[in-house]
Amino acid sequence: MKKIFFSLFISFTLFLPAPLLAQEITETNTDEIYKLALKEYKDQDYERSLQLTIRGLELAPEYHDIRILQIRNLWALDRLAAADTDLDFLLEEAPQYVDVLPLVHQRVGRFSSNENTLSFLKKIAKIYPEDTGLEVKRAQILLKDKRRAEARDLAQELIKDRKLSGEDRYDLQIILNRTVSNEVGVTYSYINFSEAYKNYSRWHTVSAEYQHNFNRTAVIGRVNYTDREVNSGSLYEVEAYPVFNDRAYAFVNLGFYNGELFPEFRGSASFFYNFAKIFEGELGGRLISLDDQSYFSGVFGLTAYREKFYLNARTFVGPKRLDQVIQNYQFNVRYYFGNADNYLFSRLGSGISPDERTIYTQVKYPDLEAYYFTLGINKTLGLNHIFQVSAGYLTEDITGTIKGNQLMANLGYRYRF
Structure with a gap:
């Protein structure tokens, strides 16, 4: 009363x-x-x-x-x-x-300060202990308040919840991506060719990179060295992921090479936007310079975050060469377990996209078809160590009458600090 x-x-x-x-x-x-x-x-x-x-x-x-x-x-x-x-x-x-x-x-x-918001959420957590969405909001406010370590610890704990909605999982992944200051990584890639390839039997590629997060923008420097038995070379890249707000970010990549194995120049850009809570759209383009010619490809993508699944469809269209429009279609799936850095992944596709830095040759031979499949796992060990292992199979036309097969394997390691 x-x-x-x-x-x-x-x-x-x-x-x-x-x-x-x-x-x-x-x-x-x-x-x-x-x-x-x-x-x-x-x-x-x-x-x-x-x-x-x-x-x-x-x-x-x-x-x-x-x-x-x-x-x-x-x-x-x-x-x-x-x-x-x-x-x-x-x-x-x-x-x-x-x-x-x-x-x-x-x-x-509706609060005017992060401190008042966090105080309110602390009180509410006692009333609604099962509401994960409120805890996701608390992690977001901690990040806005520049309490990065607390935001990351909370996000890592929350993302283990099997009942997370696609929207909450997406928000937690953003928090985890934005709460790392530095990363170094190395990746080894191996390709074994079938006997139909006359000039080579195996390729080796080693990539080393350093990433630094400037507030909400990640910048990466990368060096790729490839040994193709008869020749070798390096591709140098600079990459950035500027974040504009909680729903929009971009990807920009510039690559340079002086030789014959890679394009002399490659430029990539995409804009990503999250909408309708669980969807993310991509619109962008790729430009390469090869043998004094420039080739442009448009890229379109759509991603859905459904519970513990990441479902992505992408297509690359262009350029037009020898009266053929080069096209690549791919479907990517991730199944998350534990947190955003622990997942199984697979890719199924036709055509070779311009994002495949070490094997993109279809621009030279647009009428030849290629199909591939990749399966792998990304797994953390503690808070600082990330391992990735994958294997794949590719079959493609070498000529109009001869097909070749490739077995691919990748091993990667990243250290966060």
Whole structure:
């Protein structure tokens, strides 16, 4: 009863002229009052709707739908302190009422400081210990507050939850990607060719890279050295992932080589945008200079985050050469276990994309077909060590009548600090 009298007192003191105006409301049926208040709210007459909700709560202090509508009116009128009083009442008296938790999620985005938001989330966690979405929001706020280590620890713990929604998993992956300052890595790639290839039987490629995260942008320097038995060479790359906001980021890559194994220049750019909570679209292009000729490919992609799965479809279209439009289609799948750095992955595709740095030759021979499949695992050991192992098989036309097969294997290691 004390809480009810306190709530009534707040209504009479915070809205000084409101009681007088509420007296003009002669309706005593609280259901009718709620319907009238809801209509005024939808018509954006928040003051009049507020008068009705105050009157309704005078008659029925425990009419939760009226109180919820009153909170929405107060938010619309930017009276957050008064709205918090009503929200606190609901959290004490009816925390499991169907529309209370959505209010809590909305309230999180209305705080003016990270400190107040975190304090609110700490209190709410005791009331809704099973709501992972609120903990995801807490990890996001910790990152905004530049408490990177705390944000990362929390995100790593949360992403183990099998019940995570696709949206929450996507947000946690972003947090984990943004809470690493430096990485160094090395990758070894091996390709074994079938007897149909007359000039070589195996290729070896070693790539070494260093990554530094400047606030929300990752910048990578990479050197690729390839030994193809009869000749060898190196490709030098600079890569960046600028992040614009929580939904949009980009990828940019520049590569240079002086020789015959790789293109003299390669440039890549893509823009990524997350929409409809679980989808991510990609739009971009690739440009290479080879034998004093330039070739451009457009890239289009769509990714869906569904529970513990990452599902991605991409296509590369172009350039047009010898009256043939070169095309690559691929489907990528990841199954996450543990956290964002632990997953199984596979790729199925036709054609060789320009992103395959060491084997992209289709631009020279556009009428020859290629199909491939890759399967692998990415696994962490502790917080700093990441290992990746994969194997694949590719079959392609060498000439119009001869097919060749390739067995591919990759071993990678990264260290984060």
